[in-house]
Amino acid sequence: MAKMTLNPSKKKVDEFINRAGQTDQTMPWDSPEVRDESYKNVALRLPEPYVLKLQWISEQTGIPQQRLLRDWLLPLIDEKVEDLSR
Numbered sequence: 001m002a003k004m005t006l007n008p009s010k011k012k013v014d015e016f017i018n019r020a021g022q023t024d025q026t027m028p029w030d031s032p033e034v035r036d037e038s039y040k041n042v043a044l045r046l047p048e049p050y051v052l053k054l055q056w057i058s059e060q061t062g063i064p065q066q067r068l069l070r071d072w073l074l075p076l077i078d079e080k081v082e083d084l085s086r
């Protein structure tokens with residue numbers, strides 16, 4: 001299985017890290033306007049074999065594809081934010 005990685009520019013990573021280290025800086029997701037119950041769509045392009053695998057997993061488990069992806073992805077996002085905030 002090929003591992004896909006994100007390669008943000010060094011400038012963007014440095015800016016994020018600098019903001020994360022500031023105690024007076026509010027992260028965008030901590031804003032009072034952001035609601036947990038509000039869901040937004042994100043387009044995700046996957047190679048066809050992975051779409052078919054996802055469909056198969058969904059059929060075998062009875063869990064919708066959207067829920068599977070959300071359950072897998074959210075912890076990884078939190079982990080990456082934690083890593084970048086150090």
